[in-house]
Amino acid sequence: MNGTHPVGTLLPSESELAAHYRAARGTVRQAIAVLVAEGLVGSRQGARRIVLGTTRSQSFAELHSFAQWARANGYRFGGQVISQRRRAARGVESARLSCPAVLEVMRVRTLEGEPVLLERTVYADWIAPAVEALPGDCESVTQALFDSVGLIFAYGEHLIDAVAAGAQDSRLLTVRRGSPLLRQRRITTTNEGRPVEWSDDRYRAGSVAFSIRNSIGANPLGRQLAF
Amino acid sequence: MNGTHPVGTLLPSESELAAHYRAARGTVRQAIAVLVAEGLVGSRQGARRIVLGTTRSQSFAELHSFAQWARANGYRFGGQVISQRRRAARGVESARLSCPAVLEVMRVRTLEGEPVLLERTVYADWIAPAVEALPGDCESVTQALFDSVGLIFAYGEHLIDAVAAGAQDSRLLTVRRGSPLLRQRRITTTNEGRPVEWSDDRYRAGSVAFSIRNSIGANPLGRQLAF
DNA sequence: GGGCTGTTCTTGTCTGGACAAGTTTTCTAT
């Protein structure tokens, strides 16, 4: 896989790969399917596969963990908790997080010394103690929660839009009021479907951009199995 | 599948489904894998699968076709070409689209009568004739190009950030200068990896938001097959 | 009752084979 097939070249056929690695064709297909889904390999029935790209995007991690994204790109980064308090869940929160009480945390993240991200996160009560135990300047909350209680963020739903900076936003991100911010609202759950956090993250314009890669891919359900 | 299993309930086991639909377990797995990848079904080795959601997001199509997104959500929508001209590719364009000449099109899209999206799209020369043949108020370019020349947008790479509205932006979207816009820059290719278009789309704030759903999912490569 | 152990169930992974559908190449007839 890492044999770095140059972009534009044809991949060996499945049977060749299977023979070479002494694996069944289905196994090879499964491995290649990931690359096809990521858009790194083009695939058409009947024709050899073609290499479209070589850099694998770890979109999930990047979309979830500021620290992991920054580290992967070689940036200096930091974080600081601005405020943190427990309160009752209001409005949609109790429904989304399915718990009555929450922990509200506001964090500012810096990149190369400059504040670029303002996080307003609401954690479900069952994870609140672990979050409160973290230091105020914790670099990676995702990593810390995994280390301390084995929590894994497995699913995320993200809503991305643009908003004008409000009074608090402008002060903490050191931008003028009304200047554009990239807002990412997300809810994250464990692989059991248990909601963990609900967050409103605001990025300073020009500092970062979301990179998303998608592909039609094969969607082999719905037709043959009419459940 | 559409039997609408309520959220939170357990799915039948693979063997039960296989027996019920008279299919092999592998086939059932393949179908369910799509739901797991979309985050609609939670899956842990050893435990029954749990239903996490019921609404399937057609994220790819939505990310590509304004018309399809609007229609799916029941909005009235329209579009109008503002300017259209052929010119030589400049700067990064020739590299990204891998062709010397391009067709530059500027479109305004409306939702419920209001302008919400300004598209600045650059098409590769080999698709330009088909684009020029479209009417100025073509509703869905994606659909029209599929109908006329069988073109399928298979892969996309998107860069999403926030910018302040410039002079032209503010005039065409009827917003004040400097107000926040959600910008989506994307490059789209066919399933052969052939670049089709490179576009800079700017959405009025508050009008739309991108919805992205992601999951860690199973990534069954890299370990067992050390290519 | 509480904790432990072993059984049973379910999912994850892999094998080897088969056929269908589409592409590419080769061969043949004109």
Added chain:
DNA sequence: ATAGAAAACTTGTCCAGACAAGAACAGCCC
């Protein structure tokens, strides 16, 4: 030489079976 038909190849889909790893459950002993 060229156009069309045939063959070879490649991917897409499915099947039936096997074993491993983890989860859920029942029963046991203390």
